[in-house]
Amino acid sequence: MDRQHIGSAQPARLRVEVRTVDAASELFTPVGELDHHTAELLRAPLDDALDAGRSRLVVDCSGLEFCDSTGLNVLLGARLRAEAAGGGVHLVAMRPPVARVFHITGAEAVFTVHETLATALPG
Template identity: 35%
Template structure:
């Protein structure tokens, strides 16, 4: 299916809504977008995975590297909307502990 990315900005937060699969063929596009946002001065970046049906190790690598890059720039990067296989891989790898932020009421939990 590929990957489509849509970025919105509201209340000091940049949200990237991803749709499709994050894999070896599409992860560079996500990496580039996340790096550009943080380097442009965004201090709160949210990756919405609600419409993502698959994420492989290259996608996880992009999320981890972007998280570390954001922290180095005094910014935050969190993931929201992960469900099904994507949520399972985040939980199985333990990445949910630092990538999935906030609470459901804040819009930062897994579902």
Template identity: 40%
Template structure:
């Protein structure tokens, strides 16, 4: 078992959450508790970087869906980056590849983000 490490940083587009290790029943509560603490604003983007995720079970997927729900409630976007092949296959099997926007890197997700237009 590899304990999950969580690192967050802020970009002009919004917060980036980097996960490393196993995203499973034991760690998913910690991940779910993190998302409401993140400052999201209307039009910003939450990026969840899965580069270092070595395992993901249904609890981990539920945590990612909670992140999506948090972003949508804040009228923000969400992107998953560097989704490992083993997680990507699961997403395809259950249709989550149609729910989440994915990018190869956090930089690519930020480059694809469109800042909200300011109202006059």
């Protein structure tokens, strides 16, 4: 099932598409800017997936143009919950500006990073 989470208070600078892959996996495709003002648009569906028992969270970052420390913290929080449930957060196709945030902070070392969606999805 495909779903979208879009902010309503202001013009959304982030759109998040969500697709259930299988009983344990969910695919998130954030498009736009992930920052203090938009982080909840990704946090909510990540939490929903974890609450539904999905512990393999795949985030396709190919449409993510920007990520600040708040966005990074959303992903780190999801990673902790996913790992506690026996899964993890898999990041895919990070653009250079987004990858730089993960590299500078050292966060790239705690995520599984994939070049392509095909290598990140189960099966």
